Amino acid sequence: MSAIRRTVILAAAALALAACGEQAAQTGAADTLVVAATPVPHAEILEAIGPMLAEQGVKLDVRVFNDYVQPNLQVAQKQLDVNFFQTAPYLDEFNKARGTNLVRVVGVHIEPIGAYSKKVKTLADLPQGASVGIPNEPSNGGRALLLLQKGGLITLKDPANPLSTLNDIVTNPKGLKFRELEAATLPRVLGELDLAVINTNYVLDAKLSPTKDALLLEDSKSPYVNFLVARPDNKNDPRVQKLAAALTSPTARAFIEKTYGGAVQPAF
Structure with a gap:
């Protein structure tokens, strides 16, 4: 085999390996869902349902925030996929004030103020x-x-x-x-x-x-349900829908009721 032909074959092999690697990276990224949450109870609830989602091929990457502004801004800017920390009135006011268009996916629980x-x-x-x-x-x-x-x-x-x-x-x-x-x-x-x-x-x-x-x-009739929130372009993403189903599953309900003793109440 000539040196020129060997070089061409090696180059082709390298390109093929690079393409495979890129495809694998993209596949891995597609299976990971990046979620912004405040520490308690949101991040704890996400941690509790993580194994259920892993069995469905979705890996949660939970980013914990201690404020109510950055989780929305970063989802709107597509730095994060979704967030889980806020009520509908807060989201509506945020969208109005900031010119964003974030949307509710599913209501999960009530935290009486x-x-x-x-x-x-x-x-x-x-x-x-x-x-x-x-x-x-x-x-x-x-x-x-x-x-x-x-x-x-x-x-x-x-x-x-x-x-x-x-x-x-x-x-x-x-x-x-x-x-x-x-x-x-x-x-x-x-x-x-x-x-x-x-x-x-x-x-x-x-x-x-x-x-x-x-x-x-507040009593149990509080209208301030905490929602999983996404963008219009990814609300129906299968990963987001799997997370929504897990957050309103019997597993999530049992965790909320056992862990928080009425301080946090399921809304589903």
């Missing part, structure tokens, strides 16, 4: 002019105000508006002083406030118990 304190034992014990922390974004801020209204601490212009703001408070008998703070920071500053309305995922992460420690808690 609650009011907590290290200084008083009941809402009646709150002093005049008490400091109250609430989340600083429209969806969870409005949700917090609805809860405080339910507890008789304030009344709102529109008692059913989920996006009520501090400007919508019409009565405030105790003269509560509100501080709007990033949701993730509220457990850390709880000792500096008289009361704080905190999302359950951050409550659990802080080792508090909604059912034991909350002075006021």
